[in-house]
Amino acid sequence: MSALGIAGLDAGYEDFQALFGVSLELAAGETVALVGANGAGKTTLLMSIAGALSPWHGSISLDGTDITHLPDYQRARAGVVLVPEGRRLFPSLSAEENILIPAGRRDAGPWTLDALYELFPMVAARRSHRAALLSGGEQQAVAIARALAANPRVLLLDEVSLGLAPAIVDAFYQLLPQIQASGVSILLVEQDIDRALAASSRTFCLLEGRVVMTGESGSLDRDALIAAYFGAPAGPPGTDPVMRT
Amino acid sequence: MTWVNDLFQGIFLGGAYALTAVGLSLMFGVMRLVNLAHGDLAVCGTYLVTTIMAATGVPLWAAMLIMVPLAFGLGMVLQLSIFGRALRTGPTAPLLVTFGLSVMIENLLQQVYSANTRGVGAGNLDVAAIHLGALVLPWLAMLKLILALVVIGGLSALLRLTAWGRRVRATSDDLAVARLQGIRVRPLFASVTGIAIAAAALAGTLNAVTTGVYPTLGALTLIFAFEAVIIGGLGSLWGTLLGGLLLGVTQVLVSQVSVPYATLASQLLFLVVLAVRPHGLLGTPQAVA
Numbered sequence: 001m002s003a004l005g006i007a008g009l010d011a012g013y014e015d016f017q018a019l020f021g022v023s024l025e026l027a028a029g030e031t032v033a034l035v036g037a038n039g040a041g042k043t044t045l046l047m048s049i050a051g052a053l054s055p056w057h058g059s060i061s062l063d064g065t066d067i068t069h070l071p072d073y074q075r076a077r078a079g080v081v082l083v084p085e086g087r088r089l090f091p092s093l094s095a096e097e098n099i100l101i102p103a104g105r106r107d108a109g110p111w112t113l114d115a116l117y118e119l120f121p122m123v124a125a126r127r128s129h130r131a132a133l134l135s136g137g138e139q140q141a142v143a144i145a146r147a148l149a150a151n152p153r154v155l156l157l158d159e160v161s162l163g164l165a166p167a168i169v170d171a172f173y174q175l176l177p178q179i180q181a182s183g184v185s186i187l188l189v190e191q192d193i194d195r196a197l198a199a200s201s202r203t204f205c206l207l208e209g210r211v212v213m214t215g216e217s218g219s220l221d222r223d224a225l226i227a228a229y230f231g232a233p234a235g236p237p238g239t240d241p242v243m244r245t
Numbered sequence: 246m247t248w249v250n251d252l253f254q255g256i257f258l259g260g261a262y263a264l265t266a267v268g269l270s271l272m273f274g275v276m277r278l279v280n281l282a283h284g285d286l287a288v289c290g291t292y293l294v295t296t297i298m299a300a301t302g303v304p305l306w307a308a309m310l311i312m313v314p315l316a317f318g319l320g321m322v323l324q325l326s327i328f329g330r331a332l333r334t335g336p337t338a339p340l341l342v343t344f345g346l347s348v349m350i351e352n353l354l355q356q357v358y359s360a361n362t363r364g365v366g367a368g369n370l371d372v373a374a375i376h377l378g379a380l381v382l383p384w385l386a387m388l389k390l391i392l393a394l395v396v397i398g399g400l401s402a403l404l405r406l407t408a409w410g411r412r413v414r415a416t417s418d419d420l421a422v423a424r425l426q427g428i429r430v431r432p433l434f435a436s437v438t439g440i441a442i443a444a445a446a447l448a449g450t451l452n453a454v455t456t457g458v459y460p461t462l463g464a465l466t467l468i469f470a471f472e473a474v475i476i477g478g479l480g481s482l483w484g485t486l487l488g489g490l491l492l493g494v495t496q497v498l499v500s501q502v503s504v505p506y507a508t509l510a511s512q513l514l515f516l517v518v519l520a521v522r523p524h525g526l527l528g529t530p531q532a533v534a
Contacts, residue, residue, distance in 0.1 A: 092414055
């Protein structure tokens with residue numbers, strides 16, 4: 001039984017369909033990477049899983065229980081937690097207040113406030129500062145700490161490295177094994193293919209709302225993946241789909 | 246010495262304005278909902294008190310103790326039934342819905358209670374005062390100011406220090422993300438509206454001890470409450486207190502020079518603040534955008 005099961009998911013916005021029959025399984029404790037170009041439907045998929053968007057067709061299950069029609073706030077309490085793109089902290093709350101927000105499974109796992117401060121010492125140092133006044137890296141750390149505070153079964157990470165300095169992104173990926181060790185299943189959306197492959201056991205590639213490639217991250221042919229990423233034959237060797245900023 | 250006394254009377258009047266306005270300020274600050282029925286709901290609380298007193302013969306304070314939880318419940322029911330739905334529809338729906346509610350309440354009150362002004366029997370509370378030389382400290386006015394301070398101070402503490410307040414502030418910051426963090430918004434907003442309506446009904450009743458109550462009093466109540474909120478700054482409870490005090494002091498001081506110009510002066514104050522500092526004295530510019 002998979003921790004997260006997605007079967008035949010169609011989703012979109014009003015009359016624009018963004019996802020076409022997406023199916024995906026996440027085993028307990030597994031990290032799966034989701035790559036794809038801008039507009040491929042990665043965020044739409046994560047929003048559908050988190051419950052912010054109602055799918056048109058298809059089903060979503062958590063530990064074998066159907067949660068397709070569970071409202072967003074109940075999904076978070078059930079253990080499906082999203083770290084949204086752009087962090088989206090509550091700006092007027094302090095760092096610590098942000099982390100205290102998640103309702104539900106606070107006592108259901110290892111991520112107490114103390115454990116989170118141990119994982120992110122920089123958050124501990126800035127705990128009483130308003131979130132709006134933190135640096136980008138600090139905000140991202142608070143956003144991940146806030147999600148972990150709910151002791152998620154499934155953690156959805158939407159482009160956590162977006163807009164951050166490479167050194168800070170490196171620091172985050174060095175922490176990832178500690179988060180994985182808590183047994184949480186992670187669906188990682190990442191534009192940087194090399195990071196995605198290195199951090200995950202399996203990789204899915206989305207193109208225009210469809211899963212066009214999937215496989216073990218360790219054995220995926222990188223050139224073929226890049227071709228799938230763009231929906232075109234692979235470019236000349238050495239071209240990289242990601243502009244590292 | 247009369248100026249000192251006038252200043253005190255202005256502050257007392259301002260306390261009454263602030264107590265009336267705090268619920269309006271809270272609902273806008275948290276939900277971005279402008280409740281045009283705010284004054285009418287305050288008046289409903291007053292009529293409820295007079296009805297309780299007439300039916301059971303209990304004194305004013307006891308009738309108010311019964312009324313406040315009922316007003317809280319009415320606020321919750323309104324939020325769960327129509328305000329919440331209007332908020333989910335879009336930014337203009339709440340204006341239309343609360344305006345409609347205002348019209349309905351005023352006509353319903355005329356139907357049930359007639360258009361005549363009713364007194365609120367308060368013993369000698371409306372005239373009792375402490376005299377310190379030329380300084381007159383009326384008990385009723387002091388009570389309103391103290392209640393304004395208690396309600397605003399208490400609400401600020403609740404918002405700042407409790408888990409409930411943390412959830413309210415988070416939801417006010419970003420409703421969609423708050424839901425994704427497991428916050429159930431409907432009951433949370435219902436509790437906010439409950440508090441707002443209870444405070445308004447309390448203020449309306451105490452104000453009516455002096456002025457009496459009539460079905461269309463709500464429109465006038467709303468105007469002063471609205472001005473206190475705007476002058477102090479949208480989204481700031483302490484700003485609402487400051488706005489109420491400035492309105493009250495302006496009105497009383499000018500009335501010493503010319504009574505007809507007193508109301509005009511407070512409206513001019515409102516206009517000047519809107520022109521010079523549209524986000525209010527203690528508000529932040531973003532809250533208006």
